[in-house]
Amino acid sequence: MAKVTFREDRCKGCGLCETACPKNIIKLSKERINQKGYHPAEVVDQDACIGCAFCATICPDLAIKVEK
Amino acid sequence: MAEKVLMKGNEALAEAAIMAGCKHYVGYPITPQTEIAAYMSKRMPKIDGLFLQAESEIAAINMVIGVSSSGHRAMTSSSSPGISLKSEGISYLAGCELPALIVNVQRGGPGLGGIQPSQSDYFQATKGGGHGDYKLIVLAPASVQEMVDLTFKGFDLADKYRMQTMILTDGTIGQMMEPVSLEKGILNEYDKSWATNGTRGKRERNIINSLSLDAQELEQWNINRFEKYKVIEENEVMYEEFMMDDAEICIVAFGISSRVSKNAIMEARKQGIKVGMIRPITLWPFPKKALLKAADKVKAFISVELSMGQMIEDVELAIKCKKPVLLCNRTGGVIMTPDEVLEKIKEADKIGGND
Amino acid sequence: MVVFDKPNGLTDAPFHYCPGCTHGIIHRLVAEALDELGVTDKTVGVAPVGCSVFAYNYFNCDMIQAAHGRAPAVATGVKRGEPDCIVFTYQGDGDLAAIGTAETVHAAARNENITVIFVNNAIYGMTGGQMAPTSLPNQVTQTSPYGRDVTVVGYPVKVCEMLSQIDGATYLERVAVNDVKNIRNAKKAIKKAFKYQMEGKGFSLVEVLSTCPTNWGKTPKESLKWLEENMKPYYPLGVYKDKFANEEAK
Numbered sequence: 108m109a110k111v112t113f114r115e116d117r118c119k120g121c122g123l124c125e126t127a128c129p130k131n132i133i134k135l136s137k138e139r140i141n142q143k144g145y146h147p148a149e150v151v152d153q154d155a156c157i158g159c160a161f162c163a164t165i166c167p168d169l170a171i172k173v174e175k
Numbered sequence: 176m177a178e179k180v181l182m183k184g185n186e187a188l189a190e191a192a193i194m195a196g197c198k199h200y201v202g203y204p205i206t207p208q209t210e211i212a213a214y215m216s217k218r219m220p221k222i223d224g225l226f227l228q229a230e231s232e233i234a235a236i237n238m239v240i241g242v243s244s245s246g247h248r249a250m251t252s253s254s255s256p257g258i259s260l261k262s263e264g265i266s267y268l269a270g271c272e273l274p275a276l277i278v279n280v281q282r283g284g285p286g287l288g289g290i291q292p293s294q295s296d297y298f299q300a301t302k303g304g305g306h307g308d309y310k311l312i313v314l315a316p317a318s319v320q321e322m323v324d325l326t327f328k329g330f331d332l333a334d335k336y337r338m339q340t341m342i343l344t345d346g347t348i349g350q351m352m353e354p355v356s357l358e359k360g361i362l363n364e365y366d367k368s369w370a371t372n373g374t375r376g377k378r379e380r381n382i383i384n385s386l387s388l389d390a391q392e393l394e395q396w397n398i399n400r401f402e403k404y405k406v407i408e409e410n411e412v413m414y415e416e417f418m419m420d421d422a423e424i425c426i427v428a429f430g431i432s433s434r435v436s437k438n439a440i441m442e443a444r445k446q447g448i449k450v451g452m453i454r455p456i457t458l459w460p461f462p463k464k465a466l467l468k469a470a471d472k473v474k475a476f477i478s479v480e481l482s483m484g485q486m487i488e489d490v491e492l493a494i495k496c497k498k499p500v501l502l503c504n505r506t507g508g509v510i511m512t513p514d515e516v517l518e519k520i521k522e523a524d525k526i527g528g529n530d
Numbered sequence: 531m532v533v534f535d536k537p538n539g540l541t542d543a544p545f546h547y548c549p550g551c552t553h554g555i556i557h558r559l560v561a562e563a564l565d566e567l568g569v570t571d572k573t574v575g576v577a578p579v580g581c582s583v584f585a586y587n588y589f590n591c592d593m594i595q596a597a598h599g600r601a602p603a604v605a606t607g608v609k610r611g612e613p614d615c616i617v618f619t620y621q622g623d624g625d626l627a628a629i630g631t632a633e634t635v636h637a638a639a640r641n642e643n644i645t646v647i648f649v650n651n652a653i654y655g656m657t658g659g660q661m662a663p664t665s666l667p668n669q670v671t672q673t674s675p676y677g678r679d680v681t682v683v684g685y686p687v688k689v690c691e692m693l694s695q696i697d698g699a700t701y702l703e704r705v706a707v708n709d710v711k712n713i714r715n716a717k718k719a720i721k722k723a724f725k726y727q728m729e730g731k732g733f734s735l736v737e738v739l740s741t742c743p744t745n746w747g748k749t750p751k752e753s754l755k756w757l758e759e760n761m762k763p764y765y766p767l768g769v770y771k772d773k774f775a776n777e778e779a780k
Contacts, residue, residue, distance in 0.1 A: 164710050167552055174532050230632050245612040
């Protein structure tokens with residue numbers, strides 16, 4: 108099973124990961140705000156993740172770790 | 176003492192640099208220093224060293240930054256307009272505290288100026304030249320032999336203090352031939368664990384940098400560097416006293432001007448005028464104490480220099496304006512004659528007694 | 531099993547770049563390439579002036595911060611001093627293609643055995659969005675508020691095309707980082723450039739088309755699209771020179 112972990116404190120809410128995810132399961136949180144003051148990205152349906160690491164590949168801030 | 180050979184000042188300096196362990200020279204042609212580059216281009220390949228003709232003086236000094244960062248003795252040379260171009264890099268060398276030897280074989284200025292000898296880069300050399308709070312160690316040879324000796328000294332001081340040494344000479348000393356003894360000078364080894372040459376998994380990474388956006392931090396860096404400058408001012412001043420024991424007039428002159436002055440002093444002495452000379456060998460640190468001490472003995476000073484009057488300001492500051500300081504100068508590439516210096520000595524001699 | 535994590539070639543310092551700025555991606559690709567080639571511990575990087583001026587905080591190897599445009603000259607000095615080191619510069623478009631044009635061209639002409647990572651985002655980022663040598667015709671910037679008027683300030687400099695005319699240059703490729711596929715190609719190019727250096731093949735430059743959402747006045751997502759639609763047509767991706775292409779193909 109694939110697992111995506113966000114280092115939320117590093118996320119700047121740019122949303123590039125959203126554009127890359129083939130499963131459309133990454134969204135910027137509407138409620139939460141991180142230490143930096145951004146709405147961090149989060150996986151809304153972990154079970155659907157295929158572990159392709161596209162999100163991590165395009166993340167400019169090394170905020171994403173992907174395990175399979 | 177090694178056997179003496181007849182050599183041009185520029186070439187003797189280049190050979191001395193090689194003897195001092197400099198295996199990396201980067202330069203750009205400009206009269207009247209080009210012999211240094213030409214000599215290096217012949218010699219360096221034979222000792223497995225680097226001669227590189229850069230695309231500009233700006234590139235040359237930045238290559239020096241690179242070589243020095245990698246932990247090797249690095250050197251460049253130029254003449255006045257080229258030193259202006261190098262000034263950006265010199266400021267970075269200072270900010271990064273990288274050792275380097277920079278030779279300025281001065282010619283007349285400003286602008287493109289001329290190609291005849293000059294000392295009008297005194298301010299540029301001793302007061303900074305580039306931007307920011309920094310100093311260079313400035314050495315002023317007055318003979319071909321000193322071109323050799325001060326090259327060894329220059330590299331040593333640069334490594335010892337992580338400083339930038341400038342050899343401030345001129346077209347005359349650079350171009351003239353004199354017998355010279357090419358003897359090995361100081362060859363101390365210094366710690367260069369700060370160098371950027373790969374961590375090799377054996378140490379933390381090194382960063383060579385002059386940037387800090389934290390004003391307090393940058394201030395502290397400058398304060399620390401000036402603490403180092405204080406130590407240099409305390410320990411590294413060099414000068415020659417010539418006939419100063421009974422002197423009533425003190426000439427202050429460096430480089431070629433000091434040689435013209437020596438002739439004038441000999442002639443004045445024949446005519447019964449008690450004149451001597453303090454010849455700064457380090458222009459920075461300037462021999463302030465020696466001059467201040469002399470100010471209690473002599474009635475006047477004469478600053479003899481090939482500029483509109485630059486070093487004279489340091490003479491006045493050093494002696495705290497206790498005595499009059501006359502200026503004997505030519506500029507634009509013209510060298511004063513001994514007679515012109517003698518006339519100035521006579522003028523100084525008319526100044527009232529020492530009380 | 532970890533499929534993706536921060537490479538050891540980067541420190542853990544968070545990037546200071548604006549949200550969505552692709553500098554961070556390019557930093558990572560460089561670090562990954564160095565790690566995979568096993569040379570991070572003998573690498574010396576040279577940081578430019580511009581947004582990536584603080585690159586020395588991020589690359590986990592020896593670093594030097596150079597004057598504006600002078601990085602290739604500094605890198606030359608390091609490489610000539612320590613030929614065993616892997617030496618790279620990381621430079622933006624203002625640094626490399628305006629103030630540092632001479633240093634760039636002549637490092638290429640000497641076929642200096644260094645790797646240049648050239649980040650082209652068509653604008654000066656650090657100083658707040660002024661016109662760059664690579665700003666597109668009619669591009670609005672702080673110093674071309676009515677759009678870049680080529681009759682007044684001339685045309686953008688196409689660095690890969692220009693350098694491809696230089697005999698000395700070994701390997702020149704333009705890549706982009708605006709989608710996953712391009713990022714993967716960019717990684718390959720960067721890795722090849724370093725590999726060439728390790729093999730003593732000479733000067734390589736990888737031009738990376740990058741975004742600047744803040745100074746383009748666009749969201750990060752719009753910026754990816756703007757790069758695709760505006761920069762790529764003017765700056766076509768591809769290999770502009772590869773002296774060893776045949777050898778590589780084998």
